[in-house]
Amino acid sequence: MSIEAVTRRSQSGAFWRGARLSLPVIIASGPFSMLFGAIAVDNGFSVFDAFFMSATVYGGASQMVGIELFGHQVAPWLIVLSIFAVNFRHVLYSAAVGRHLAHWPVLQQAAAYFLLTDPQYALTESEGQKGKVSFTWYMGAALSVYVSWIILTALGAFFGKLIPDTKALGIDFLLPIYFLGLVMDFRxxxxxxxxxxxxxxxxxxxxxxxxxxxxxxxxxxxxxxxxxxxxxxxxxxxxxxxxxxxxxxx
Amino acid sequence: MSTTFWITIAAAIATYLTRVGGHLVISRFERIHPRVEAGLNAVPAAVLTTLVAPAVLGAGPAEWAALIVAALVALRGGLLSMFLAGAAVLIVARQFTV
The missing domain is CATH 1.10.287 (Helix Hairpins)
Known part of the structure; x- marks a missing residue:
């Protein structure tokens, strides 16, 4: 086998290892993505508006806050400021995680910061403790969540009325359980x-x-x-x- | 383009600034002071805790049971097993408390 083939194989290995780590993230965040799509359409968003917000802002809690304010006819600058405030914690992630990404080309770093969510930050810190963080691994973990997030938003927007009783299913408390797991990871x-x-x-x-x-x-x-x-x-x-x-x- | 579109664009830019901003500020310094490094090392436990603590306080017995079981499983197993265990306890306990 040529060196190139070996490198390609280990790269796809890294990608899928990252994607596998993100499986709990997809399960935990999926219902929120659909819920966001459903609520957004309920508040007067088109399916495209909801999809577009998930694809560009890409931050669950801030999107929920944004949609809530849209429904109340709040001034546009106040909506943007509120989303900024909810997402402000990412400044801390960004400052801390830079140590693990600094050896990549600038464009790769720029793309990586766009996808820097709570779980992505936690997974990257864990990975950085074990050794060098590779771009391929990072994208495996980040893109799998991103793609599922935007697809499920669109599905939620289309089929919002069909979402069953979220409280009985415990969906509203899945994220605190998941975040507790991330906290425990750093014990x-x-x-x-x-x-x-x-x-x-x-x-x-x-x-x-x-x-x-x-x-x-x-x-x-x-x-x-x-x-x-x-x-x-x-x-x-x-x-x-x-x-x-x-x-x-x- | 609609107002919604432009608000979303502005919100996306503001969010990207939070995601890249911390790194841009820190990378301006040539050497990181040990106290800054100690602070950065504290970021995961500090930030992620704040996403759990207020939710714990506002919750009831079903949620507490789920968190305790999940925490115990986390001591031994991986993230996925702790998450599934917590979710299972939550769904079962909610059938009796909701």
């Missing part, structure tokens, strides 16, 4: 439990006193602040040599 990291505890308490307080969606960013910043404030060796980070004397204090 071997230094400071995991303190960060989870601080973020949990802070997000609940922010949810009560500031409101959604700011509880996400505020809760996350509290957990991150804990890791920043504690001396870096607690986080398993080796300090650089030329620190100031202040930072060497215990």
């Amino acid at each position: 071997k990291r230094p400071l995991w439990l303190p960060i989870v505890a601080v973020s949990a308490v802070a997000s609940i307080l922010a949810y009560k006193f500031v409101g959604s969606p700011w509880h996400v960013s505020l809760g996350a910043l509290a957990g991150i602040a804990l890791a920043v404030i504690l001396p870096p060796h607690h986080s398993g980070v080796v300090p650089i040599e030329d620190e100031t004397e202040m930072e060497k204090l215990p």
